[in-house]
Amino acid sequence: MEDNVVSWPRQNFSRRSLVVGGALGLTSAAGVTAALRPEPARAAAGATRKVTIYAEALPGGLFGYGLAPGKATVPGPVLEMWEGDTLEITLVNTTDQRLSIHPHGVDYSTDSDGSPFNASFNKPGETRTYVWRSREMFAAEGRRFMPGSAGYWHYHDHAMGTEHGTGGVAKGLYGALVVRRRGDILPEKQFTVVFNDMMINNRMAPNTPMFEANLGQRVEWLAIGHGGTFHTFHLHAHRWADNRTGMLEGPADPSQVIDNKDLNPGSSFGFQVLAGEGVGPGAWMYHCHVQFHSDGGMAGIFLVRNADGSMPPGAEEAIHRFQGHVHTAQHG
């Protein structure tokens, strides 16, 4: 077992991630491929896993988290847990800045809070351990349960630049955290999209990496909002239930089905789609539906290839037009 592979459970899916800067476009893309792991979960909850994460300075004034020295990306690696398990993170700060790692959705004591006022951060060059615990729902009164940790969460710095880590959040220190409930359906592919403010070194459409999947593959989208403005995440030709998993929990699930959702600072959600299901292969857009944000470059392509991985008719031309058109819209 390679404990420096953070993704848990290990699955046969590849991950591609990117950051979309609010009204400004993309900063960078990260690709992580996890090893195949046959069993979907350990037999019992309560396992503890250890992982080392490296916080590093990146070109262009950015900072990133990575699973090995020299491997930091923006966003950082997707971290996954089974509900009930614990993740013990050794954070190596290779930078000359104060920084930390602060999670949403899981349990931690004040010394893993990541907040300066709780004195739980890494000084420049310091290594420090953070412990994240997840838990299952438990009964309250009547039929009610206090909620567990399962969800599509995220993590980020809470110490760089300001008391709230505004500097780290602006410069790339964030990533997705998935806590799965036993029985959840595992995806084959996984994409992370972060909508954020304008940043240094931003890349806008059309210089955005494409997310790619084959027709029918189960793709998981992880959407995270950061910064100081509001966004709405829209995906063409695919939709999801506005609940914990994005799927309906039986025919009586009352959840609204949506294809456009608010993605404001500090919020996150996730969902799974079957790539091209009911609509076929092709080049599909995802974008912020705030009009001047999409005009400004908060847009990219979800390329659904044929089931055998080959290019569907017209897709090459569509990608070419997307790149050319947006370029024209930006500069012409």
Place this chain on the structure above:
Amino acid sequence: MEDNVVSWPRQNFSRRSLVVGGALGLTSAAGVTAALRPEPARAAAGATRKVTIYAEALPGGLFGYGLAPGKATVPGPVLEMWEGDTLEITLVNTTDQRLSIHPHGVDYSTDSDGSPFNASFNKPGETRTYVWRSREMFAAEGRRFMPGSAGYWHYHDHAMGTEHGTGGVAKGLYGALVVRRRGDILPEKQFTVVFNDMMINNRMAPNTPMFEANLGQRVEWLAIGHGGTFHTFHLHAHRWADNRTGMLEGPADPSQVIDNKDLNPGSSFGFQVLAGEGVGPGAWMYHCHVQFHSDGGMAGIFLVRNADGSMPPGAEEAIHRFQGHVHTAQHG
């Protein structure tokens, strides 16, 4: 069967719609009355209906969709489908602009995407066919279902002015799309409200059309957000569940009940209320709860008449005051 009547299922209700410009007020109102249709749905899913829609230039620099030549409105007609059915739209572009029709919530192949980069738009003067398919939920693993298309959706141009159709969205090319699940309760009346940015030719309160219903009538509200700013839709004296239908799916439905909901660009929702139920007839406000938006004219009246259609005591005076007051607030 008149296939130029887009509303499906055809019902004995009248529709009134309007557009509320973000912080700026109303652009125009559209009224469509569908013919009585006794049966609520066809026996089996899978039917295909054909409809012709005309995109036209309107006074004041606006553009609209309509079901017959010279009948374009802002917003366009409400389009309805039963989940499982297909809608084949022949879009006649009578304008000198590039434009398209792009739906949320339903299935379409890339040549019905409406996006320029997929080359699926109407050139000036061109007629083109778009196919929208809807589908029912289907089982995934365990008790989970991949969601179907039933929902309160919307459609809009995706090609005018910019690569994302920003010009069409700003000038009136949008409308509501309702996909109903078999067994859904049909409304007696239907209103469309679009919160958008400032537009040319905007009409602000008090020059906003009133929505009218009789006490106890089942009224369906279709709310759509567009443009570049955020809004919150509030309706006085009525409320709804924050789920797919706006009603609770049995006593154990955990949905929050609300009377104020975010309505940001690209999002939509709908719900049904019994007009004046529990509160009586009278003049009730709906408005954006962003304070300077309502002050600026994003407000109107939902007039609940007596059950026999007569005017309730005080309502005339209230309407007069609303019109006078807002006028005063604008200019005084």
Place this chain on the structure above:
Amino acid sequence: MEDNVVSWPRQNFSRRSLVVGGALGLTSAAGVTAALRPEPARAAAGATRKVTIYAEALPGGLFGYGLAPGKATVPGPVLEMWEGDTLEITLVNTTDQRLSIHPHGVDYSTDSDGSPFNASFNKPGETRTYVWRSREMFAAEGRRFMPGSAGYWHYHDHAMGTEHGTGGVAKGLYGALVVRRRGDILPEKQFTVVFNDMMINNRMAPNTPMFEANLGQRVEWLAIGHGGTFHTFHLHAHRWADNRTGMLEGPADPSQVIDNKDLNPGSSFGFQVLAGEGVGPGAWMYHCHVQFHSDGGMAGIFLVRNADGSMPPGAEEAIHRFQGHVHTAQHG
């Protein structure tokens, strides 16, 4: 029975409330302690309670609602009802301004609307009665129910300054309204947080009152948005279900579990947590996750003491640092 104690049901919990001004910080804090009340609800729905509320001018140009002369606070007192009951409010306007009280979530006729155009407001110095009725869900067709009034709502002025009461909303005339369903779990403590725009006399972090509870206490948070900007409410180390109660309604409840939620003008939500459950005692932050709002002072401390009420190790220092750090961030 003291009918000037508005809280209903009366419980053995203390309440602390505050207002967080959008990007600007806190205005003031209000503490109300309700008397012990052994029985959680009356036997049958349909009871009517009478209460007198005083609207008063406060120092610094603010206005507040209070349950006795000279006791007005910002926000006003938490008003509570059991679903099915009626609240009859005698509003005494001690100010020289036109004002009213307008509720969300409950039923009222036009003369209790609080809107100037319905002529339902208090003139300067005037006393006026408003009647709020709540109702339980009732069956519609099939398994569907029209929603009842149970929810985490709010009330506010709708008449001061402008036709929409913008002046009153900006200056403190608002508070929380809780309508409980029979069987709902009652909290031991209750906090109100209002995210609003910059106001006169605002207090920003670190001059914000702390919310305090002992480890394991059931704490209810009431969150309300007002004004003209968007916010996201985040609480460290605690989370809730995004539904009516914040708890899961059985293991199959599909609701997303969250710790960060949009809190835009006119919206409200509430939830209960067990203080420090799974994370231990200590000083935990709550803040707006819009980065420049938290940097500007929309942040405070939720102090979880040890179960016996004593101070946990490190908490004094954390509070000291929070106050010092934010002070530094503001001025240095």
